[in-house]
Amino acid sequence: MSRIVYVNGSYVPTSEAYVHINDRGYQFADGVYEGVSVRGGKTIDLEPHLDRLWRSMTELDMSAPMGRAPMRLVLKEVIRRNRVADGFLYLQVTRGEAVRDHAFPEVSIPSFVVTCRRLSFDAVRARAAKGVAASTQPDIRWGRCDIKSTSLLPNILAKQAAREAGAFEAVLVDKDGFVTEGSSTNIWIVTKDGKLQTRTIEDNILAGITRARVKTIAEGLQMAVEEGRFTVEDAKDAQEMFFTSSTSCAMPIVELDGQKIGDGTPGPVAQRLIDAYFSYTDD
Numbered sequence: 001m002s003r004i005v006y007v008n009g010s011y012v013p014t015s016e017a018y019v020h021i022n023d024r025g026y027q028f029a030d031g032v033y034e035g036v037s038v039r040g041g042k043t044i045d046l047e048p049h050l051d052r053l054w055r056s057m058t059e060l061d062m063s064a065p066m067g068r069a070p071m072r073l074v075l076k077e078v079i080r081r082n083r084v085a086d087g088f089l090y091l092q093v094t095r096g097e098a099v100r101d102h103a104f105p106e107v108s109i110p111s112f113v114v115t116c117r118r119l120s121f122d123a124v125r126a127r128a129a130k131g132v133a134a135s136t137q138p139d140i141r142w143g144r145c146d147i148k149s150t151s152l153l154p155n156i157l158a159k160q161a162a163r164e165a166g167a168f169e170a171v172l173v174d175k176d177g178f179v180t181e182g183s184s185t186n187i188w189i190v191t192k193d194g195k196l197q198t199r200t201i202e203d204n205i206l207a208g209i210t211r212a213r214v215k216t217i218a219e220g221l222q223m224a225v226e227e228g229r230f231t232v233e234d235a236k237d238a239q240e241m242f243f244t245s246s247t248s249c250a251m252p253i254v255e256l257d258g259q260k261i262g263d264g265t266p267g268p269v270a271q272r273l274i275d276a277y278f279s280y281t282d283d
């Protein structure tokens with residue numbers, strides 16, 4: 001079955017979906033995006049994702065392509081037309097088409113694209129049951145990683161370097177040796193004394209929606225959560241390590257740069273969080 005996507009007012013098969021070659025998203029990565037998971041036909045944490053999308057657009061002085069209410073309808077319709085029960089909904093807004101010039105055009109109509117593909121959460125859970133390897137990579141990104149911009153070259157390069165090192169995810173490390181986040185995930189550790197730690201969102205990282213949800217879940221389970229900095233050595237010394245994102249939920253990292261984390265298998269804290277996260281859906 002051909003996928004149906006939404007592009008600037010129309011629902012069309014992917015093969016008929018186009019944006020203009022002068023679109024600033026194509027030329028400058030002058031765009032923002034969101035990735036939302038869909039489980040049992042329902043979105044997970046849609047409202048916080050829309051809050052973050054609006055925040056990203058506002059920070060870049062970009063107009064919204066439509067209001068939130070019609071946007072919700074478009075998203076629902078893309079899920080429906082693709083008959084997706086479990087999947088990944090992708091939304092992208094760019095500043096739109098304009099004659100190439102770095103400065104913002106005086107007038108431009110934002111371009112809005114929505115796609116939805118199937119994603120097996122059974123496969124995600126199967127991966128989580130084994131855990132994954134990660135590889136540290138230098139964080140060479142810009143100073144506004146709080147904006148969810150499509151400008152992702154440093155993230156792509158880090159992920160590729162990790163894959164070439166035989167790892168699944170890159171753990172980004174700042175100049176002072178502290179872990180910031182993953183190439184497309186937030187990183188967590190469980191310290192020797194059982195505390196959950198993750199980097200504060202003030203420190204030039206993306207405020208992950210799954211990070212926030214997992215934090216709420218952990219606190220609800222009476223787990224101690226501390227936002228702060230930890231080094232690569234702290235991570236290697238931790239009982240457990242995992243990353244969070246909309247598509248990976250809470251994914252145990254069982255090896256970092258070839259060194260086992262804990263006993264080299266997924267730990268009980270991550271497993272409890274995964275179970276709790278999978279029973280959460282939007283109302």
Ligand code: PMP
Pocket residue numbers: 035155181182183184185186206207208209210211244245246247
């Ligand atoms: N950090 C970065 C750099 C990301 O790209 C992502 C996912 N897009 C995340 C963290 C996780 O965010 P979320 O939980 O909202 O998917």
